Amino acid sequence: MSIIQVKNVSFEYFKGVKVLNNINFTLNKGEVVAIIGQNGSGKTTLVKHFNGLLRPTKGEVLINDEDAVKKTVAQLSHTCGYVFQNPDDQIFNSVVTAEVAFGPSNMGIKSHELKVRVNEALRTVGLYEERDKHPLDLDLNQKKLVAIASIVAMRPELIILDEPTTGQDHAGLLRVEALINELRKNYTVIIISHDMNLVARVASRVVMMCNGEIIFDGSPKEAFTKNALMKKTYLKPPIITELAQSLKGFKRDVLTVDEFMDELKTKLKK
Amino acid sequence: MANAGLTSYIEKNSYFHKVNPLTKLLILICVIILSFTLKNFIYILALLVIIIPIAIKSKVLSMTFSPIFKLYFMFILLFFIQGFFHPYATEKLIDLPFGFTLWKDGLLYAAYIAARIFVMMVFGYWFVLTTHPGDLVSSLSRIGLPHALGYIILTTLQIIPRFRTQMQTIIDAQRSRGLETQGNLIQRLKSFVPLLGPLFMGSVQQAVEKSMALEARAFSAKGEKTSYRQATIKTKDKVIMVITVLFSISWEVLSWTL
Structure with missing residues (x-):
C-alpha cells in the first residue's frame, strides 16, 4: 500500500533554477525512510510537496492515490x-497541552476525544509529566518533543521529522531514537537527517539526494557501502561502518556496534 | 537575486547603483520635502515622470512600483473615506441616497494625500533597492552620524525582509498543523495569534542574542571606527546633487507661481 507517489516531479523557486529535477518516489505504509543529502540538495523541498506547502512545477504528487493539487494544506495535514x-517557529500557546491540542482542534476534534488524543500524544513523546508547563520553559529537546507531539495528536498516517536531532544533547538523541521506534509501530515515518548514526539505527530505507535528484534509493546497508555516492553528497557512514570497511575480510555493511561485535566474534572463532 | 532575503537591496550593475548613497538620499529628501510643499497633487504626481527613467537606468523598474500594487486597497479606502467624510468639505459632487454625499474637495484632498504617499513610496523603495545598506551607513557615519545610530538604520533595513522570511516559515509550520490562513475575515483574524506569537517571541529572543553577539565583538568600544565598504563622492555625484537641488527649487517655485 503506497501513501505517497511522486511522479516526474520538478520544482523551481525561481524560473530556471531547478531545486527538484524529475523526482520519482513511492512511499509505502509502515516504512521508516531517511532522506539524506547535503544542505541545499532538495530534501526539505521534496517533503514540503507531501503536505502541499509547495506545489510541483511539473509532474504530480498522489496522496493515497488522490492528486494533492486538489487539496489544501489543512486537508493534507x-x-x-x-x-x-x-520548534520556536510554531509554539505560541502558554500551556503544553494547548499547544498540542492546536492541530487536532483545527481538524474539528471535539472535547473528550481531543483530551484523549493530547494525552496520548504527550505520553508517546514522554512529556506527560510536563503537560501543564509553559512550552517556553522547556529546554530545546523538550520543545522539539512538543512540536512532534502536536503532530502526533493529529494522528496522520505519515509523520515527517525534519532534522529531529539537530542541537540535541546525547540524552536528546537517545530519546528521539526511542521515539522513532515507538512511532514506527503506528505510523509511516520520514526523517530528514544529517545524523548517519541515527539513520543507520532506525531507517528501513534510505533515499539519497544530490542537486535536486534522487541518486540512491534502497536499504541503509546498501547505502553505506556506496562510497562513491556518499562522497558525492559529502556524507560519511557511521564510524563503526567505516571501521569495518577498513578492516580486511570484514563485512562492508556493518551498521551497529552489535553487528560489529558479532562479526568480530565469528572472525576470532575462525 | 544576490542578497535577496537579507535586505530589499538588489545587487545590479547599473549607473545608479554606483551613485553615492548620500546623493540618492538627497534626491529622496528633496522628493519628500517637495511632496509636502508642492501646491497641487498634479505637480507631485509629475515627479513620477522623473523616477521612471531613473528606475529603468537602475534596472529595477518593475520592482520600484511593486509595493504600490500591494497597497491598492489602502488607496481605495483613502478616496472612500475622504470623499464621503472629509470634515471640512464644502463643495458637493454627487448626492447619494441615505444622506451620503460625495464631496469634491474631499476627493481632491484624498488625491493630494495619495499622490504624496505614492511618490514618497516609489522613490523610497527605489532608494532601498539600489543602495547597499553598508554603503549607506558608512557614508552617513563619515558625515558625522553616530555609530550606534548607523547600526540602527542598518538593522531596520534588514528587519522587514527578515520578518518576511521568518513569517513564511511560521505560516508553513502552522498550516502543517491544519491552520487555515486563507478564507474570510474571521478565519484570517483567528489565524493571527498562532502566527504573531512565534514571530514576536522569536524577535525578542533574537534581539537579546544579537546584542550579546555585538558586545562580544566590541561594538561599544570607544575610539574611531572604520568601515569595510567605502563609497566616495565623485564628480557625477556632485553634478546630480546640484541638478536635484536646482530642479527642486524651480519646481517648487513653478508650482506656486503658475
Whole structure:
C-alpha cells in the first residue's frame, strides 16, 4: 500500500533554477525512510510537496492515490504531519497541552476525544509529566518533543521529522531514537537527517539526494557501502561502518556496534 | 537575486547603483520635502515622470512600483473615506441616497494625500533597492552620524525582509498543523495569534542574542571606527546633487507661481 507517489516531479523557486529535477518516489505504509543529502540538495523541498506547502512545477504528487493539487494544506495535514526543524517557529500557546491540542482542534476534534488524543500524544513523546508547563520553559529537546507531539495528536498516517536531532544533547538523541521506534509501530515515518548514526539505527530505507535528484534509493546497508555516492553528497557512514570497511575480510555493511561485535566474534572463532 | 532575503537591496550593475548613497538620499529628501510643499497633487504626481527613467537606468523598474500594487486597497479606502467624510468639505459632487454625499474637495484632498504617499513610496523603495545598506551607513557615519545610530538604520533595513522570511516559515509550520490562513475575515483574524506569537517571541529572543553577539565583538568600544565598504563622492555625484537641488527649487517655485 503506497501513501505517497511522486511522479516526474520538478520544482523551481525561481524560473530556471531547478531545486527538484524529475523526482520519482513511492512511499509505502509502515516504512521508516531517511532522506539524506547535503544542505541545499532538495530534501526539505521534496517533503514540503507531501503536505502541499509547495506545489510541483511539473509532474504530480498522489496522496493515497488522490492528486494533492486538489487539496489544501489543512486537508493534507490529516494524512501527512510535518514537524518543522525549529520548534520556536510554531509554539505560541502558554500551556503544553494547548499547544498540542492546536492541530487536532483545527481538524474539528471535539472535547473528550481531543483530551484523549493530547494525552496520548504527550505520553508517546514522554512529556506527560510536563503537560501543564509553559512550552517556553522547556529546554530545546523538550520543545522539539512538543512540536512532534502536536503532530502526533493529529494522528496522520505519515509523520515527517525534519532534522529531529539537530542541537540535541546525547540524552536528546537517545530519546528521539526511542521515539522513532515507538512511532514506527503506528505510523509511516520520514526523517530528514544529517545524523548517519541515527539513520543507520532506525531507517528501513534510505533515499539519497544530490542537486535536486534522487541518486540512491534502497536499504541503509546498501547505502553505506556506496562510497562513491556518499562522497558525492559529502556524507560519511557511521564510524563503526567505516571501521569495518577498513578492516580486511570484514563485512562492508556493518551498521551497529552489535553487528560489529558479532562479526568480530565469528572472525576470532575462525 | 544576490542578497535577496537579507535586505530589499538588489545587487545590479547599473549607473545608479554606483551613485553615492548620500546623493540618492538627497534626491529622496528633496522628493519628500517637495511632496509636502508642492501646491497641487498634479505637480507631485509629475515627479513620477522623473523616477521612471531613473528606475529603468537602475534596472529595477518593475520592482520600484511593486509595493504600490500591494497597497491598492489602502488607496481605495483613502478616496472612500475622504470623499464621503472629509470634515471640512464644502463643495458637493454627487448626492447619494441615505444622506451620503460625495464631496469634491474631499476627493481632491484624498488625491493630494495619495499622490504624496505614492511618490514618497516609489522613490523610497527605489532608494532601498539600489543602495547597499553598508554603503549607506558608512557614508552617513563619515558625515558625522553616530555609530550606534548607523547600526540602527542598518538593522531596520534588514528587519522587514527578515520578518518576511521568518513569517513564511511560521505560516508553513502552522498550516502543517491544519491552520487555515486563507478564507474570510474571521478565519484570517483567528489565524493571527498562532502566527504573531512565534514571530514576536522569536524577535525578542533574537534581539537579546544579537546584542550579546555585538558586545562580544566590541561594538561599544570607544575610539574611531572604520568601515569595510567605502563609497566616495565623485564628480557625477556632485553634478546630480546640484541638478536635484536646482530642479527642486524651480519646481517648487513653478508650482506656486503658475
